[in-house]
Amino acid sequence: MEELKLYTYIAVFGTFALYFAIAWWARAGSTSDFYVAGGGITPLQNGMAIGADWMSAASFISMAGMIAFMGYGGSVFLMGWTGGYVLLALLLAPYMRKHGKFTVPEFIFDRYYSKTARVVAVICLIIASLTYIIGQMKGVGVAFSRFLEVDYGIGLGIGMFVVWVYAVLGGMKGITYTQIAQYVVMIFAYTIPAVFISLQLTGNPIPQLGLGSTLADGSGIYLLDKLDMVVTDLGFKEYTTDNLGGTVNMFAYTISLMIGTAGLPHVIMRFFTVPSVQAARASAGYALVCIALLYTVAPAVGAMARLNLMNTIEPVAGQNLEYAERPQWFKDWEKTGLLKYEDKNGDGKIQYTADPATNEMVKVDRDIMVLANPAIANLPNWVIALVAAGGLAAALSTAAGLLLAISSSISHDLMKGILTPDLSEKNELLAGRVVMTIAIIISGYLGLNPPGFAAGTVALAFGLAASSIFPALMMGIFSKKMSGPAAVAGMCSGIGVTMLYVFQHKGIMFIPGTSFLGDMGPNWFFGISPNAFGAVGALVNFIVAFALLKVTGPAPAHIQEMVQNMRIPGNVSAAHDH
Amino acid sequence: MEENKEAYWQENLRLIFICLAIWFVVSFGLGLLLVEPLNEFRLGGYKLGFWFAQQGSIYSFLGLIFWYGAKMNKLDKKYHAEG
Numbered sequence: 001m002e003e004l005k006l007y008t009y010i011a012v013f014g015t016f017a018l019y020f021a022i023a024w025w026a027r028a029g030s031t032s033d034f035y036v037a038g039g040g041i042t043p044l045q046n047g048m049a050i051g052a053d054w055m056s057a058a059s060f061i062s063m064a065g066m067i068a069f070m071g072y073g074g075s076v077f078l079m080g081w082t083g084g085y086v087l088l089a090l091l092l093a094p095y096m097r098k099h100g101k102f103t104v105p106e107f108i109f110d111r112y113y114s115k116t117a118r119v120v121a122v123i124c125l126i127i128a129s130l131t132y133i134i135g136q137m138k139g140v141g142v143a144f145s146r147f148l149e150v151d152y153g154i155g156l157g158i159g160m161f162v163v164w165v166y167a168v169l170g171g172m173k174g175i176t177y178t179q180i181a182q183y184v185v186m187i188f189a190y191t192i193p194a195v196f197i198s199l200q201l202t203g204n205p206i207p208q209l210g211l212g213s214t215l216a217d218g219s220g221i222y223l224l225d226k227l228d229m230v231v232t233d234l235g236f237k238e239y240t241t242d243n244l245g246g247t248v249n250m251f252a253y254t255i256s257l258m259i260g261t262a263g264l265p266h267v268i269m270r271f272f273t274v275p276s277v278q279a280a281r282a283s284a285g286y287a288l289v290c291i292a293l294l295y296t297v298a299p300a301v302g303a304m305a306r307l308n309l310m311n312t313i314e315p316v317a318g319q320n321l322e323y324a325e326r327p328q329w330f331k332d333w334e335k336t337g338l339l340k341y342e343d344k345n346g347d348g349k350i351q352y353t354a355d356p357a358t359n360e361m362v363k364v365d366r367d368i369m370v371l372a373n374p375a376i377a378n379l380p381n382w383v384i385a386l387v388a389a390g391g392l393a394a395a396l397s398t399a400a401g402l403l404l405a406i407s408s409s410i411s412h413d414l415m416k417g418i419l420t421p422d423l424s425e426k427n428e429l430l431a432g433r434v435v436m437t438i439a440i441i442i443s444g445y446l447g448l449n450p451p452g453f454a455a456g457t458v459a460l461a462f463g464l465a466a467s468s469i470f471p472a473l474m475m476g477i478f479s480k481k482m483s484g485p486a487a488v489a490g491m492c493s494g495i496g497v498t499m500l501y502v503f504q505h506k507g508i509m510f511i512p513g514t515s516f517l518g519d520m521g522p523n524w525f526f527g528i529s530p531n532a533f534g535a536v537g538a539l540v541n542f543i544v545a546f547a548l549l550k551v552t553g554p555a556p557a558h559i560q561e562m563v564q565n566m567r568i569p570g571n572v573s574a575a576h577d578h
Numbered sequence: 579m580e581e582n583k584e585a586y587w588q589e590n591l592r593l594i595f596i597c598l599a600i601w602f603v604v605s606f607g608l609g610l611l612l613v614e615p616l617n618e619f620r621l622g623g624y625k626l627g628f629w630f631a632q633q634g635s636i637y638s639f640l641g642l643i644f645w646y647g648a649k650m651n652k653l654d655k656k657y658h659a660e661g
Contacts, residue, residue, distance in 0.1 A: 075631035212622035222623030
């Protein structure tokens with residue numbers, strides 16, 4: 001244990017020192033540096049930074065755990081969170097880069113010539129980003145308290161301080177270069193344990209291939225077939241076909257995550273940092289390469305962790321593990337309360353089944369799978385230390401990107417854009433830094449006292465992005481005639497429908513007991529769960545906007561001219577050969 | 579000038595349409611709607627539909643973005659629209 005602690009301190013504080021050094025080297029001098037890193041980031045660098053920005057504690061810590069317990073149903077996260085980049089590359093990024101502004105609300109203001117539209121966009125952005133940061137801050141606190149055994153609050157405080165130093169000092173420039181380092185830490189921390197475990201189980205070092213290979217125990221059985229057998233024997237649904245409440249729900253869930261991904265402002269604003277339209281298209285590709293490196297490994301991590309967990313508890317069918325002989329990692333996670341055992345039949349052994357009456361593993365938190373995985377597989381201590389540093393890198397890099405999105409939307413859109421238009425560049429930069437500091441304090445406070453609705457808010461963040469921001473941006477580019485009032489009405493009705501459905505299931509503002517229309521039955525709309533409802537909200541947005549366009553008439557000529565200009569990367573001349 | 583802009587945009591729209599059709603087929607089609615019949619086939623230890631949902635769709639997305647980028651770079655050159 002002492003050796004593990006030493007390694008963990010070295011890994012965590014070594015990486016922190018690196019982030020500080022980079023932040024000092026890349027500190028911001030102008031608003032352009034602060035918001036868009038001076039517009040001079042190369043596509044590969046930007047791809048890595050987007051990867052780190054996008055892959056949060058949820059991707060690093062939670063996703064493989066969800067896949068481990070959802071099996072095939074977990075595919076919605078894999079397809080949804082990567083397919084969104086196709087939409088970004090094809091439908092949004094190049095045109096928004098061509099338009100060349102600092103923030104998403106600013107783009108919406110220019111395109112829809114309306115301060116209301118800008119304010120609606122700012123509100124969506126702040127709600128979506130703040131709810132996200134709470135999750136990151138919690139991740140930082142948990143990682144510190146589990147691996148360094150410091151108090152949760154102190155861990156959170158250290159994390160806040162680290163983000164404050166490099167985000168406030170460096171702005172987008174500092175954040176981008178720090179995120180590149182964080183991406184490298186994160187990807188090694190994720191893939192190294194996966195390679196070890198894949199080798200142990202299948203003899204194949206590449207996890208993506210290991211998952212489709214036969215087991216190395218000489219049985220000749222494919223790993224996935226074995227897993228299907230083990231889980232169905234205990235009454236769980238078959239791993240490779242469990243479909244998460246039906247095809248319609250999975251369909252809606254996947255499309256909601258895809259358009260939500262494409263509509264999240266902290267991701268879109270990264271495309272303002274590259275020098276050209278061509279570089280914006282390439283950035284989306286490099287970003288997906290960086291993300292796919294982790295996302296194609298995740299299914300292997302999930303399936304192998306589930307198999308290892310099952311094999312630990314029941315090494316041979318019918319011969320269950322004695323509770324007294326449980327391994328050290330089991331005891332460690334019991335201490336955190338995320339793993340709970342209850343000897344229901346009093347035989348001193350552990351029974352893990354799908355039937356709540358006989359199941360003795362009364363709590364197995366999905367979030368522990370990635371963190372506990374190296375220990376379950378008996379990997380060396382330095383690997384466990386690396387995973388801790390990787391989890392922190394994932395949480396800190398995403399928090400920094402979100403903080404920047406919030407501070408730019410307040411200092412640039414609300415203050416400079418609407419309230420105090422004569423703000424000088426120097427003061428705007430100062431305001432950006434002050435707002436960011438306040439945002440860090442608020443998110444730290446919320447991380448320390450997480451509101452009861454924290455778990456439900458992720459649905460809200462994606463729902464807002466999917467039902468309001470994505471359709472507004474897409475119509476702004478692909479429909480020259482789309483008018484401001486019609487688009488604003490579309491955004492508001494898209495958000496409205498989505499929020500109504502989420503609140504009807506989970507309570508108004510997630511307050512228990514206020515879920516009105518309770519007699520309508522869960523998932524009453526074609527079996528679609530609230531998390532998957534953003535797709536329906538987006539559809540409503542499009543329909544309302546195009547219906548109202550008939551009433552309001554088309555956008556003014558100079559706006560249509562602007563859209564025309566946005567669609568062409570440079571000055572077009574005759575299409576003949578010289 | 580104006581006709582060139584329009585022609586450039588129409589060619590771009592055609593490419594986008596092709597890419598989105600493939601995007602839909604590899605994820606929603608092969609990974610979701612057709613998953614059961616495809617699961618009758620195998621790719622090593624993977625059932626084929628399951629493989630598309632958890633691996634194949636992501637590789638296809640990657641191919642699509644780079645293919646679209648390359649085609650658009652050519653289109654930009656053809657219309658001298660680099661910028």
